[in-house]
Amino acid sequence: MENVVSARIVQLQVLDPGEIRRVQLLLPDDVEIEGRRYEIHDTMRPGTAFLAKPWGGRTRKYRRRMYTRSNAANIEPRVLETFINDTHLPQSDTSPWWQSREAETWYEEEGIAVRVTIDKEAGIATVYENASQCKGANLRLEPDGEWEGRRLVCVAFGTGVTPFLSYVRYMAEQEWTKSDRKGDGFLTLIASVRHERQLMLHQDLLKMAQELPQHFRYLPVLTRSWPSDWSSMTGRIIRSKVRSSGEEQIDPTPLLELVPNLSQSDLRMCGSVTACRQVTQGLKDYQIFPLTVRTESW
Numbered sequence: 001m002e003n004v005v006s007a008r009i010v011q012l013q014v015l016d017p018g019e020i021r022r023v024q025l026l027l028p029d030d031v032e033i034e035g036r037r038y039e040i041h042d043t044m045r046p047g048t049a050f051l052a053k054p055w056g057g058r059t060r061k062y063r064r065r066m067y068t069r070s071n072a073a074n075i076e077p078r079v080l081e082t083f084i085n086d087t088h089l090p091q092s093d094t095s096p097w098w099q100s101r102e103a104e105t106w107y108e109e110e111g112i113a114v115r116v117t118i119d120k121e122a123g124i125a126t127v128y129e130n131a132s133q134c135k136g137a138n139l140r141l142e143p144d145g146e147w148e149g150r151r152l153v154c155v156a157f158g159t160g161v162t163p164f165l166s167y168v169r170y171m172a173e174q175e176w177t178k179s180d181r182k183g184d185g186f187l188t189l190i191a192s193v194r195h196e197r198q199l200m201l202h203q204d205l206l207k208m209a210q211e212l213p214q215h216f217r218y219l220p221v222l223t224r225s226w227p228s229d230w231s232s233m234t235g236r237i238i239r240s241k242v243r244s245s246g247e248e249q250i251d252p253t254p255l256l257e258l259v260p261n262l263s264q265s266d267l268r269m270c271g272s273v274t275a276c277r278q279v280t281q282g283l284k285d286y287q288i289f290p291l292t293v294r295t296e297s298w
Ligand SMILES: Cc1cc2nc3c(=O)[nH]c(=O)nc-3n(C[C@H](O)[C@H](O)[C@H](O)COP(=O)(O)OP(=O)(O)OC[C@H]3O[C@@H](n4cnc5c(N)ncnc54)[C@H](O)[C@@H]3O)c2cc1C
Pocket: 049, 063, 065, 066, 067, 068, 069, 082, 083, 084, 085, 087, 089, 091, 092, 093, 094, 095, 096, 130, 159, 162, 296, 297, 298
């Protein structure tokens, strides 16, 4: 049986009306299951997703959905933060609901169920995370001692920035701000969204890049519209066109201009299946092979 705990929504901030919201769920200290109390332990690794049961606006029932956590368990234990977008797909159910007025009023009274794993012997309930091992198809951060020396290039499309927000917050807390650690680890974050309002934690990331230039570079990209004083990149980082033969031609030049040393880097990608596939295909066509590649798409 799946065990859940009721979390309270403590933040439901609109970034782009009807499109993207920042959501924070607060878990209680403990939970009672079958008459027994379990202390809740939050040991989620950066880059993993939790499982919640939001309401489906279309199907009018609770659904099980994964959300990648955007904050770090060691900094904000039991506060599960994520960013949720409306997919605008015909089958979309919970994603438009999160953007609705109903979501605002609903959870003032109701909680939202979040999955936990019970350890009866230890008497603890641990927040469930979607990936327990680092694999090519997930973004669970490598164990401590393995990520510090890497040169990571993280490419995010839309809310695909969530795992990388968790990475940079964790890395800053664990390593980057310690004056005695001078490792050459570096993270470049490319965050591609349609317009400025959709940039998630934009000011925080700008500040972090300014404070930690030896470890972190932040490259926001706007694809549809941008302010006249916008100085970062505009347009798509991967261009795709379909030839008259029906064959798709992909040009990764804009991405390579942003990160010319991609073959000496560890590439991490997150976002829509199409966008991530196009990056993979474009790099392959141009014979660019990063040291390692890991991707999570949804
Ligand atoms: C590991 C992971 C992490 C994620 N992290 C985030 C995140 O940080 N932020 C975020 O916004 N989203 C995230 N998602 C996506 C999220 O879980 C939801 O899938 C998304 O919000 C859309 O939800 P939805 O209910 O509107 O639609 P869907 O999840 O697409 O589901 C709607 C309904 O349609 C059905 N359905 C889906 N596809 C089809 C199809 N092709 N044909 C027929 N029926 C179909 C589903 O079974 C469901 O009943 C993540 C997903 C995963 C797997």
